[in-house]
Amino acid sequence: MAELVLSWARDSIDTEKPRLDNLLEQVNILYLNKDNTLTDFKDINDERTKEEDDVREYKCIKKRHVVPQKDPVANVNSPMNGTVLKFNINPENPISPKEWLVIADYQTKDKTFMSLCMLNGDLAVLSIHCRTKAHSPPDSGSEAPDSPTTNGMTLERAVSLTPLASMTVPRCGFGLKVVNNKLFACGGYDRGECMKSTEIYDSQTNKWIPAADMSVPRGRFSTEIVQDVIYAVGGSNGQIEQKTVECYSYETNKWSTISEVAKAKVSQALVCVDNKLYCIGGCVGPNSVPDCEVYDPESKSWSKIAPLNTGRYQIAACYHKGLIYAIGGTDGWNVLGITEVYDIKTDKWVMGPSLNVVRRGAGCDIVNGKIHVVGGSDGSNSLKSVEILDNNNFILGSTMSIGRANVGVVSFNNRLYAVGGFSGKKFLDTFEYLDPKSEEWCSYVPAEEVQKAMKNGNAST
Template structure:
């Protein structure tokens, strides 16, 4: 008997229906349209096909690649692996004999972990014993399988407890996983005393400090205290040529003076110290002895990797930042006794600190500055430590200044869009987390309106552009939804102007060309309205307000970068073309300082940019300024106090978590903490 169709005509003139097979089992069909096309989706076909392909792999049939993993040979199909692993795709794509059998060798991966990844590549199912998860993570990192890395990282975090927290941190640090590392550190901060009782913690190297105090003094709060301690250790390594291991061999005696300065206590008492000081909240360093010539040579050669005055100048900012110095957590265990976990020169260490009353021979204040000849022969001023980086590398993020702090929200790191939001305190040179956004998003801009932060549109990395927006209230530390845009919008400019929020330009839903759209949001009526359209289609433009006007700067029309600039007058709802920039750029940042526009970095169609230029509205002209220390496209740029900050972005090779600042008086960019301009209280 032949199969036959039972067809019923629907009310909308489209045909729906069932195909009744001889077995009597109905099979679902999609709509059939009158012109004769048939659309059918077989839900079981994909599962059946991948199962068969995996069976072929395991039997070695039709395989055209062999993975040699620590003496084990694993067969597979190039096309399947290339689709799942960007790393293997690059290898296969560069093969001079694409039709031959490829051999790829890995001597440092676990064969079982690689087999698990192969099964995942064919079945989309990740199955690993808990003992193998770290090995799977390591293999996924090599293969650049970011989704598997994330899943393994989340699994490890779910299994973390006080007993294994140090082990997990060491693993996350070795993998360079900032996301997992930040969560492990947050756990340790909440459970430091319990963690400190575990075997892994007890095996860590430790630095013992005895801090002498005047009778009427107490040690500062944990954060400020250990900021001073870390700086003291840095100076001991960099200026004196000490080794970290030597500092840990015996108890180090320090002195906390009445004017809140931390110095080498033993030498202060003996009267042999020379103190080189700064402001009240900054470290005071005591030079113990003239640096020997042999030590100077050792510092210059930097065989140990420690930074010094002589080799810092030769190091790029990126190289300097690789040596991690980080305060993680501390607890006051007894009266004037503290326990701290920190990273010193890349080494995870425990710091024990005990405060005690100083002998009567202790001075009542820090000795005055007296420069020795040996010190004057060295550079007059040491290069300061790098500004603290964000916990996450971020590109396409939203950035704004709020209540004297710098806010960095969302963005993407490789393929992952972020929800997390970080807050930078310039007084502490420290990043901390605030409430995450409700929606992961990147390629958006952020603005402050009536004391609250607004983010609108962007992309979540998994679907089309977003139309949703949200508002952050710093008083409640909460994000709430705001009415959606009428169209999805990605790479749009956002700015506040006259108590309204403006969204300008952006990408069309297909992401192929820029938009002319301009919309305004009224926070009182909670409604959107249309404004005059731009003269030129733009996406990834920099947008900001200055003296009652709104400026949209550069961007791209399709993929062609623009140097043109438009100015919006809200009084007559018109856009006017003004003088173009010297450099065409998209994905640039903009900040307002002293009545001028500072446009920073971006992408010129070929390269991420370091160059910066400033617009003077009184002259209607642009001029070039000093370049950044690092190329940055899609970075966050904001004005905080009298300082312009550039954070994150993409340098053409890596996603960045670094920070640098601009001093308008010297026309210089700097990535060191000493470059910060103090904020007035």
């Protein structure tokens, strides 16, 4: 892709008086033609196309990125005045004022690339963001493939140029739920420090907003939602395991401690069925346990149910078609790929289909009527891979842009979100979602949210 941008840039400047400021200091939106050439949207002459969302968004971006006019008399006394410094990739050869070269490029995010280049003899850094165009603009010289690609890379059409906002802090082993049509993240840990902070993501403004702190710092715990109230169970404050259960009300923006568990556990799974919370497995001290309990918020009481066949923690769990699925996890020694299925009516766990890849600390939820198991760790590496339960077998789905272990996963607006986690190198404050149309993971604001923001006069997206 960087080679195509260089080719477009070389053809776009005045060869007699080359000036790169307009290219380097502004955002440029380019269309990829079928013949693998690029066309600037400003060169599209069709009146109808000028009114399209892409072009209008381009105009807004251009207004925000006006190139300042340089004062010819400024800095006349600068010691560097009149001195031109050149860089050449091969210092033994004469410096070429016409050098156009991609020195290196690197994928920083999903469909985002940074490239170090020589542009007409100047060293420059290009930032490239990719998305699809549903049809070809007139006068582009293209026959409009439905999904233009280059070098095996699909360009996303259904997204904007705006990256999804990062959380205020990185979070790993935290709680994530949807409340009042917003993502709600709470607690977790960053480099071992457990947190009690919470924050809410509004997709229409693309902002994370702080909410009320939890009662105590909590990491390696689980959350569930019952009638718009979020429950946090167990976990650790970084020193001792927690027995308390607390809940959050969006209406009052307050956390309240409401109960205690019989046995303090960390890294247990939590699933809501018929307004009751099912707590599955977990870890007590150094030992994984098979114990399972159910909590009734009305009576504020716990009851034991059948234990797992295999004691484990860091399980991915969800309720689907009348059954509770407990997927993967670890027994403390081995990372597991097993699935156990619980029938509430019979109070029994039976073995289900195995994963293709063993994983602990994965997240899961339902999208398009199927269980999706996202990320996790195989014991050595944080995983990008996703597995989908289809006809009682797990098949591999689209991979994320980055590995995420102890990740928060939730289904919202027919999209599957993967938030935070640990990449294997750093704790993450970023998130991405599985686009239902392209079936690819994306880390840019959906185009529909931009359109909503434009209608509402919101400039943040």
